[in-house]
Amino acid sequence: MKEFRCGHCRALLFKAAGNPSCAIEIKCRRCGTLTHLRPPEPAPERHERADHEAQHVVRGSL
Numbered sequence: 001m002k003e004f005r006c007g008h009c010r011a012l013l014f015k016a017a018g019n020p021s022c023a024i025e026i027k028c029r030r031c032g033t034l035t036h037l038r039p040p041e042p043a044p045e046r047h048e049r050a051d052h053e054a055q056h057v058v059r060g061s062l
């Protein structure tokens with residue numbers, strides 16, 4: 001589950017199984033800030049990279 005939080009106060013707005021497939025507008029119940037969510041953009045975000053590099057660092061202690 002992916003958590004969507006308020007950019008202002010970090011309050012949890014809602015949870016979803018993935019990125020929104022259409023534009024969403026949601027108002028924070030805590031601070032009233034209006035949050036706009038857009039569908040995923042083609043810009044690549046690689047979170048898996050970090051894991052890969054961590055394994056690489058283990059070498060070299062010999």
Ligand SMILES: [Zn+2]
Binds near residue numbers: 006029031032
């Ligand atoms: Zn808020």
